Amino acid sequence: xxxxxxxxxxxxxxxxxxxxxxxxxxxxxxxxxxxxxxxxxxxxxxxxxxxxxxxxxxxxxxxxxxxxxxxxxxxxxxxxxxxxxxxxxxxxxxxxxxxxxxxxxxxxxxxxxxxxxxxxxxxxxxxxxxxxxxxxxxxxxxxxxxxxxxxxxxxxxxxxxxxxxxxxxxxxxxxxxxxxxxxxxxxxxxxxxxxxxxxxxxxxxxxxxxxxxxxxxxxxxxxxxxxxxxxxxxxxxxxxxxxxxxxxxxxxxxxxxxxxxxxxxxxxxxxxxxxxxxxxxxxxxxxxxxxxxxxxxxxxxxxxxxxxxxxxxxxxxxxxxxxxxxxxxxxxxxxxxxxxxxxxxxxxxxxxxxxxxxxxxxxxxxxxxxxxxxxxxxxxxxxxxxxxxxxxxxxxxxxxxxxxxxxxxxxxxxxxxxxxxxxxxxxxxxxxxxxxxxxxxxxxxxx
Ligand SMILES: [Zn+2]
Numbered sequence: 029x030x031x032x033x034x035x036x037x038x039x040x041x042x043x044x045x046x047x048x049x050x051x052x053x054x055x056x057x058x059x060x061x062x063x064x065x066x067x068x069x070x071x072x073x074x075x076x077x078x079x080x081x082x083x084x085x086x087x088x089x090x091x092x093x094x095x096x097x098x099x100x101x102x103x104x105x106x107x108x109x110x111x112x113x114x115x116x117x118x119x120x121x122x123x124x125x126x127x128x129x130x131x132x133x134x135x136x137x138x139x140x141x142x143x144x145x146x147x148x149x150x151x152x153x154x155x156x157x158x159x160x161x162x163x164x165x166x167x168x169x170x171x172x173x174x175x176x177x178x179x180x181x182x183x184x185x186x187x188x189x190x191x192x193x194x195x196x197x198x199x200x201x202x203x204x205x206x207x208x209x210x211x212x213x214x215x216x217x218x219x220x221x222x223x224x225x226x227x228x229x230x231x232x233x234x235x236x237x238x239x240x241x242x243x244x245x246x247x248x249x250x251x252x253x254x255x256x257x258x259x260x261x262x263x264x265x266x267x268x269x270x271x272x273x274x275x276x277x278x279x280x281x282x283x284x285x286x287x288x289x290x291x292x293x294x295x296x297x298x299x300x301x302x303x304x305x306x307x308x309x310x311x312x313x314x315x316x317x318x319x320x321x322x323x324x325x326x327x328x329x330x331x332x333x334x335x336x337x338x339x340x341x342x343x344x345x346x347x348x349x350x351x352x353x354x355x356x357x358x359x360x361x362x363x364x365x366x367x368x369x370x371x372x373x374x375x376x377x378x379x380x381x382x383x384x385x386x387x388x389x390x391x392x393x394x395x396x397x398x399x400x401x402x403x404x405x406x407x408x409x410x411x412x413x414x415x416x417x418x419x420x421x422x423x424x425x426x427x428x429x430x431x432x433x434x435x436x437x438x439x440x441x442x443x444x445x446x447x448x449x450x451x452x453x454x455x456x457x458x459x460x461x462x463x464x465x466x467x468x469x470x471x472x473x474x475x
Contacts, residue, residue, distance in 0.1 A: 054079045055455055056092040057431075060101025063439060065108040065407035065422035067370055067400075070439060076106060078429040081455035086423045104449060105437050107403055108423050109146025109173075109430030111410035112385045114274055114298045114376030117161070117175075120153040131464075133161055136380050137172040138463035139325035143382025144448045146430040147174040149414050151216050151253065151274055151378070152189060155179035159210055171458065174430070176213035176414055178253070182241060184231040188255060189218030194233065197240050204241065208248055214414060215245045216274065217254045219261050224279050225350040232261070239268040251415045253298075259286050266295050272413045273297040274376075276358045276365070278304070291368045296413035299362050299405070301391040303378035304355045307348030314339040321383045321446055324467035359395035366397050366405070373397075374413035375406035386446050393442045400439040429455040 055078040062074035064086060075090040076083065085091070092098065119133030140148055150158050158177045165172040181189035182204070192207050194200040207215065219238065223229035233241070242252050246269065254270040256262045258279040263286070265273070276297055277286070290297075309316060314335040316322065322331060342348045366373045375392065377384040385406070392402045411421025419428050431452045436444035451458040461468055 054093055054096035055429075055452070055457075056096045056098045057101045057106060057433065058092055058098060060104055060106045060433070061437065062086060062423060063105055063107045063400075063403055064424060065404060066424070067404045067408070070105075070437075074101075074106070076423060076431065078431075078452070078455045081429055083423060083425055083427050083429045083431075085425050099433070099450070101433060105434040105444075106423065107144075107432050107434060107438060107445070108407035108421055108427075109432055109451070109453060110144045110375070110385060110406045110445070111147040111149075111414070111421065112140065112145055112376055112388075113149050113272075113374045113410040113413045114151045114300050114378050115148045115380055116153055116378065117148070117150050117158060118380040120157040129157065130161070133157070134170055134172070135327075135464050137161070137165075137170070137175075138465050139382040140173045140385070141171070141382070141451055141453070141458050142325055142448070142460055142463055142465055142467070143321060143386050144432040144434075144445065144451055145173055145382050145385050146432070146451065146453045147176070147411075147414075147416075147420060149214065149253075149376070150175065150177040151255075151376075152178060152181040152218075155210050171463070173453065174420075176416070178212045178214055178216040179210045180207055181216040181218050181255075182207065183218040184233045186231045187218060187233065188220040188222065188230060189216070194237065194241060197237055201244060204244055208245075208250065212250060214251045214253045214272070217241065217252060217265075217270070219254055219256050219265060221261075224257070225354075226346040235264050235268060238265065242269040253413075259283060262286070263289065266293060270295070271415065272374075275300045275378075276361045278354055278358045278361075281357055282361050282364060287364055287368050290365060290372060294369045294372055296374050296409065297362075297365060297372055298374050298376035298410075298413055299358075299388060299392060300376050300378040301355060301358055301362065301395075302384050302388045304351035304358065305387070305391055306379065306384075307342050307345060308352035308355075310334055310339050311342035311345070311348055321386060325381060325383055325465050327466055355391075359391060362392060363395040363397055366401060370401065370404065371409055371412060373405050374409040375402075376410065376413075389442050389445055398439075399442040402442055403438055403445070429453075 057076045062071040076086045119129035162175040164170040182192040183189035185193040192203040251271045253272040254265045255274045317331045408421040411417045433450040435447040438445040
């Protein structure tokens with residue numbers, strides 16, 4: 029019986045590898061317009077050479093080795109794989125279809141790949157759930173974007189997050205050791221008083237304790253991403269040593285002093301405009317769910333529920349009204365930060381789908397940021413925010429070969445970032461027709 033199970037497993041793994049391409053071999057994309065994610069101008073008629081999952085060379089000068097598998101990129105545009113630097117993967121916290129949480133999570137992961145997203149950072153989830161999926165992604169057992177995760181989060185007791193709620197020091201350090209034992213890629217701290225918008229007050233970590241916690245993670249080589257929503261907390265967190273801010277300043281327009289401080293500090297700030305925009309969008313314009321990307325990647329039953337039940341609910345949600353007012357403020361804050369330093373703003377959604385990341389790009393452009401800068405924000409800057417810029421985020425020699433071929437120029441119109449032709453992760457072509465998404469079930473059931 030065991031032996032039979034083993035051979036079935038080998039068969040399944042074999043099918044995945046066949047379906048999703050082979051590592052090791054040389055892959056060349058030629059004749060393509062290269063948008064390398066560094067912020068440099070587009071390079072026409074470029075060649076990109078990928079070997080063993082790594083980018084070997086890229087540019088107009090690059091030479092294709094003889095005998096390589098070649099993709100003709102003529103008339104197409106190559107960008108680094110998109111990165112969502114703030115998600116909460118569905119499935120981990122129950123919800124509508126809690127009966128099959130992992131299936132829901134994997135479908136969401138497939139929606140990212142479908143939309144050209146090759147890396148996600150989960151900023152808080154059930155630790156065993158998300159770390160389990162991370163293991164499966166790394167071993168190749170599931171087809172998925174790269175997963176980085178914090179697992180659980182750190183906060184004050186009765187604060188913004190958990191389960192690591194720290195009060196006494198050094199007594200509660202054992203909670204951080206528990207967290208470290210789950211091998212978080214980054215550690216997320218939740219720091220918010222919640223006494224704004226429509227929410228009641230909650231507790232925050234005192235400044236000296238915040239600094240001790242950050243120093244402790246740093247001494248274990250773990251980077252800190254912190255949830256803050258106002259300028260006071262952001263400044264305190266930055267001077268306590270936080271590496272990345274998980275959100276923009278959302279409670280008010282940034283002061284000139286804050287902007288000048290960021291012109292010196294360049295602390296990566298994840299944009300997360302989509303979560304705030306989404307409440308009132310579902311309430312006021314649920315027809316957006318009929319756009320192709322949503323039809324292709326969200327189950328029909330879920331779209332129907334969002335257009336009816338959820339839309340009605342959000343019409344009555346005072347938080348939705350608050351966020352409708354504050355999203356343009358956050359957008360303007362993102363535009364001003366990007367004008368201050370082109371490496372600061374990083375794309376993230378606080379949601380759980382590839383369509384959401386594409387919406388984030390729309391909202392960034394809607395703030396007045398150029399489409400070309402927006403591509404940098406969703407690639408290089410997001411990798412920087414995660415501390416992964418050495419490996420990811422640009423199309424340059426030595427980086428992991430995560431690239432997306434587009435049918436039209438995203439620096440002309442950001443909506444062209446949705447026209448995905450081919451997704452490559454670690455040098456392997458993702459077979460988008462095999463992803464577990466409505467677009468693929470539709471075509472098989474109609475044939
Ligand atoms: Zn979040």
